[in-house]
Amino acid sequence: MRAAGIPIQKITEWRKMMTPKISANTLMSLKNALSKIYWYKNDLRSFLKYCIKNDAIVAVIDWDGNSKFEIVSELIDRMVQRPDLYSNDLMELLRNVYNFSDYSHFRRLDDGDKKIAFAKEAVEAFRKSCGDFLEQENNQKQAEENKKKFEAQRKNTLDYNKKIDEFKERFYTLVKSENSQKRGYQFEEFLGDLFAFFDLSPRSSFKIQGEQIDGSFTHDNTDYLIEAKWKQEPIDRSDIDIFEAKVSRKLKTTLGLFISISGFNSSAVSTAGSGRSIILMDGADLTQVLENRISLPELIFMKRRHAAETGEILYRVIV
Numbered sequence: 001m002r003a004a005g006i007p008i009q010k011i012t013e014w015r016k017m018m019t020p021k022i023s024a025n026t027l028m029s030l031k032n033a034l035s036k037i038y039w040y041k042n043d044l045r046s047f048l049k050y051c052i053k054n055d056a057i058v059a060v061i062d063w064d065g066n067s068k069f070e071i072v073s074e075l076i077d078r079m080v081q082r083p084d085l086y087s088n089d090l091m092e093l094l095r096n097v098y099n100f101s102d103y104s105h106f107r108r109l110d111d112g113d114k115k116i117a118f119a120k121e122a123v124e125a126f127r128k129s130c131g132d133f134l135e136q137e138n139n140q141k142q143a144e145e146n147k148k149k150f151e152a153q154r155k156n157t158l159d160y161n162k163k164i165d166e167f168k169e170r171f172y173t174l175v176k177s178e179n180s181q182k183r184g185y186q187f188e189e190f191l192g193d194l195f196a197f198f199d200l201s202p203r204s205s206f207k208i209q210g211e212q213i214d215g216s217f218t219h220d221n222t223d224y225l226i227e228a229k230w231k232q233e234p235i236d237r238s239d240i241d242i243f244e245a246k247v248s249r250k251l252k253t254t255l256g257l258f259i260s261i262s263g264f265n266s267s268a269v270s271t272a273g274s275g276r277s278i279i280l281m282d283g284a285d286l287t288q289v290l291e292n293r294i295s296l297p298e299l300i301f302m303k304r305r306h307a308a309e310t311g312e313i314l315y316r317v318i319v
Contacts, residue, residue, distance in 0.1 A: 025129050031069065033100075033123045033125070039106060076090070103116045167190070170190055188214065217257075226256075226258075230262070233265075269313070278313055285303075285317065
């Protein structure tokens with residue numbers, strides 16, 4: 001028979017909130033343990049207020065006219081009847097009693113050791129009655145947390161894929177453009193947005209003592225200068241030499257990234273090598289990033305490591 005005035009649907013929702021179900025034996029053991037772990041009611045009351053966040057329920061109990069067992073019995077029965085209000089508090093109470101270990105307050109009483117023995121026996125009986133339940137509850141809680149993490153990761157993945165698709169669409173729009181000058185400016189803007197998306201702290205083009213720099217970024221605590229070209233023909237040696245000269249005039253730890261959508265001819269690649277401080281990226285490399293085969297930071301890292309190990313500054317990363 002349901003409580004008067006409460007819709008069946010609401011009662012069903014409350015019951016769902018109380019899963020996994022606490023057995024009657026566990027509840028009785030909890031009541032017994034609570035009534036034993038403190039000798040004085042005021043100490044018990046302080047403990048309950050510590051455990052129960054929604055502690056207004058503690059104040060409505062008759063603390064003067066009832067025994068400790070009657071007090072905790074009424075309290076727990078009320079909490080069980082209103083899982084919509086006290087489900088979390090009841091679980092917290094269970095955990096605190098399960099982990100209870102400080103019985104020093106009994107030592108100031110007559111027969112303190114005997115009272116401690118009674119309290120420990122009650123707590124141990126409670127632990128045996130609810131051990132499986134708490135394990136089940138913890139497993140369920142862990143499963144819920146894992147589900148939330150999975151959903152968050154899934155959302156991040158979906159957002160990431162969506163953004164990469166947007167960059168790919170922007171890039172292929174540039175490919176179709178017939179206005180080379182306009183495309184050049186748009187390409188610089190595109191690269192700035194792409195590098196910012198990957199948290200590479202890009203800086204747009206700037207001039208130093210009449211020297212034009214297309215931009216810069218930071219990756220793995222290393223600063224890079226960027227040179228970006230979108231020409232009909234592959235880049236030749238002269239463009240590489242000019243860019244390397246720019247990089248060489250900066251701090252020794254500064255590296256350079258030369259991006260050429262049309263690629264590099266053999267002379268440009270062969271003349272660059274040992275002792276050089278630049279790496280090269282072409283349209284095929286950028287396509288791999290836009291096709292979501294590899295992230296931009298990973299691509300840069302692999303190119304830099306290969307250059308450090310072999311001296312080859314144009315490395316084709318196959319993924």
